[in-house]
Amino acid sequence: MQSLHELQVAFAGAIVDRDASAIDWTLCGNNTHDRLAVYIGNTYHNLRGALRAVYPVVDRLVGEQFFDYTANRYIRDHPSQSGDIQRFGDSFPAFLASFPPAASLPYLSDTATLEWLAHEVFHAADHAPLPLSELSGLAGAECSTLRLRLHPACRLFASAFPVLKIWQVNQPESPSDESIDAQAGGDRLLVRRVGFAVDIQALPDGEFAMLRALRAGQTIDDAYDLALQRDPGFALGEFIERRILDSTIVGFDL
Incomplete structure (x- = not known):
């Protein structure tokens, strides 16, 4: 049986990876996939919202659908490392620079960098x-x-x-x-x-x-x-x- 810590790590990983297979079904009961889908949906929705709030110009340049697709990939590959939502997204400009679907917009990463710096100085001491x-x-x-x-x-x-x-x-x-x-x-x-x-x-x-x-x-x-x-x-x-x-x-x- 998984310890509490192991279950928490597995649960967090399942949310980010959108995969319930790592969770002990005997602890979670029936309908694990349905229950997990609620947490996945809320987590990704909130983190996309946080990125969109910091990067509105990037959002406008690429459009809502492309931004959501890109944000989902970023959230999966770079999960939040802090309980402070204001810190999430600092590596998004670097991610855009190496994201193949954004290769046709070479200025997108630098535009995102400017937006992150504006976000940083707004919250700085x-x-x-x-x-x-x-x-x-x-x-x-x-x-x-x-x-x-x-x-x-x-x-x-x-x-x-x-x-x-x-x-x-x-x-x-x-x-x-x-x-x-x-x-x-x-x-x-x-x-x-x-x-x-x-x-x-x-x-x-x-x-x-x-x-x-x-x-x-x-x-x-x-x-x-x-x-x-x-x-x-x-x-x-x-x-x-x-x-x-x-x-x-x-x-x-x-």
Whole structure:
């Protein structure tokens, strides 16, 4: 006879695999398949709903039927590992990138990545702003070796596709139905939360390189060198002041 733990594992596996054969029929009684079908239906329905809530643009791009088919495959191959439904779906963009039926939409995975980052920053921790006075008291030599910290509700994303435009024209309030050339060029994006809304900004190459280097823990000097390689006219002082005032930069380490 199966132990309680073994029965729970078998039951969870039967739900994900939609297969009742692993369950001890003597414990579950008659009509095991019918009873299990109720749990399978509810579980898949709820997880598809969770994916659809995070990836509405992907849903709109592929259509309801294809999305449901794709979601069912994802749920089976990547069952939820957390009791927090908000964490489910983090690997969906990578799944789309290797999902053969989606191969004709090469931009779909990056579009999904942008949607997941928007979901992440919406639920990320908050942080108090950094007063400019804390930096003004530092010596110039100290400033060059600072490591600036970005707000925890900030993400950076580089795509080879115009994913911001794809995202914008597929919002419910968007009046546009224009077609988009997926080969029109890529985006360098800052995704952040402003109040209770998600803000997505397209960045010039120099600023993106600067923020990405700071995110990686590099000093101001080293990050600035990378920014200058992308944009010889990059204005460091203006960048730091602006990004402190809008709370993209919220702290520093000496």
